[in-house]
Amino acid sequence: MTPRQEISAWRPRVAGVVEVLHAHFTEHAYPMHVHDAWTLLIVDDGAVRYDLDRHARGAPRDTVSLLPPQVPHNGSAATPHGFHKRVLYLDMTQLDASYIGPAVDGPDLTEPLLRTRVAQLHTALARRGEEFEAQSRLALISERLRARLRPSPALAGAGPDRGVAQSLRDLLDERLREGIALHEAARLIHAHPAHLVRAFSGAFGIAPHQYLMSRRVDLARRLLLDGQPPGEVASAAGFYDQSHLSRHFKRVVGITPGRYARSGATG
Incomplete structure (x- = not known):
């Protein structure tokens, strides 16, 4: 097929x-x-x-x-x-x-x-x-x-690993475009780099780098639908270059950024 x-x-x-x-x-x-x-x-x-x-x-x-x-x-x-x-x-x-x-x-x-x-x-x-x-x-x-759906109560009894994971997620969200080195994140959160990765993956079921890239792809989708060209979107969404954007975008979304942008031109 x-x-x-x-x-x-x-x-x-x-x-x-x-x-x-x-x-x-x-x-x-x-x-x-x-x-x-x-x-x-x-x-x-x-x-x-x-x-x-x-x-x-x-x-x-x-x-x-x-x-x-x-x-x-x-x-x-x-x-x-x-x-x-x-x-x-x-x-x-x-x-x-x-x-x-x-x-x-x-x-x-x-x-x-x-x-x-x-x-x-x-x-x-x-x-x-x-x-x-x-x-x-x-x-x-x-x-x-x-x-x-009934709203869930606030998370009770969250252990220190959950707090570390949440702190890293907040930091990744804050530095979505410019990124952050793992050692710098570890210094800011006061945790060992390996512990950061383990805590994040255990709490959220996804590795920190996967989370960051998927959030950047999400941002790229919004910018493309706003009419920005892929070359500009790559930089604005935190990718190294357009080919870096295309590789991750196609892996997550299934098509290239250019085709994605054109798909809604008449929508």
């Missing part, structure tokens, strides 16, 4: 939605990565298997999957002919951080009405001039998601 890759991505003029992505893959497998936004996913054909917080999950056609920000996940086709998915990336105004824990525990929601509403929102977002309809549909979807 010849691998198929079809992607359309754009940023709509609707507050709360940072990106819309429609994709058809037959062989591409997403590596472990994170997003800074909520991932609201429906599958129109085939099925997706993924790991979230070290648990194997699956997204068949009759579910709505909600993957929380900052929690590592991957993804690949669960059927021989691949999958066709539609994704909304929602910012924290739609669901705040208190919903992350419940979403990790139960990311796949089998609710026909919710799935229908998500599909209707995708249709509205693809039509220019239908922003008010999209806003209305998004409000109903966000309300339903909040009702399905």
Whole structure:
């Protein structure tokens, strides 16, 4: 079978939605990565298997999957002919951080009405001039998601390793573009470099360098959809050069930055 890759991505003029992505893959497998936004996913054909917080999950056609920000996940086709998915990336105004824990525990929601509403929102977002309809549909979807999830209490009894890991994540987020050497991070956090890597990987299920690169790819996606050329995006998102950006971007997203930027030109 010849691998198929079809992607359309754009940023709509609707507050709360940072990106819309429609994709058809037959062989591409997403590596472990994170997003800074909520991932609201429906599958129109085939099925997706993924790991979230070290648990194997699956997204068949009759579910709505909600993957929380900052929690590592991957993804690949669960059927021989691949999958066709539609994704909304929602910012924290739609669901705040208190919903992350419940979403990790139960990311796949089998609710026909919710799935229908998500599909209707995708249709509205693809039509220019239908922003008010999209806003209305998004409000109903966000309300339903909040009702399905109960906010988790603040993390209690977090050990010192968790604190070290959180400190490193905060530092990586703060230095996303310019980066930081591991020895400097260790000096600032007052921990041995090896302990930093072990603590981060143990707490978040992803290595620090994987986290940093996936966050930079996320930033590159936003800049490309804003219309910046790939050469400028590479530098702005913290990559060494355009080829460095392209290598990591294609590994995570499945296509090159240039094709990704062009995919939403008419969206």
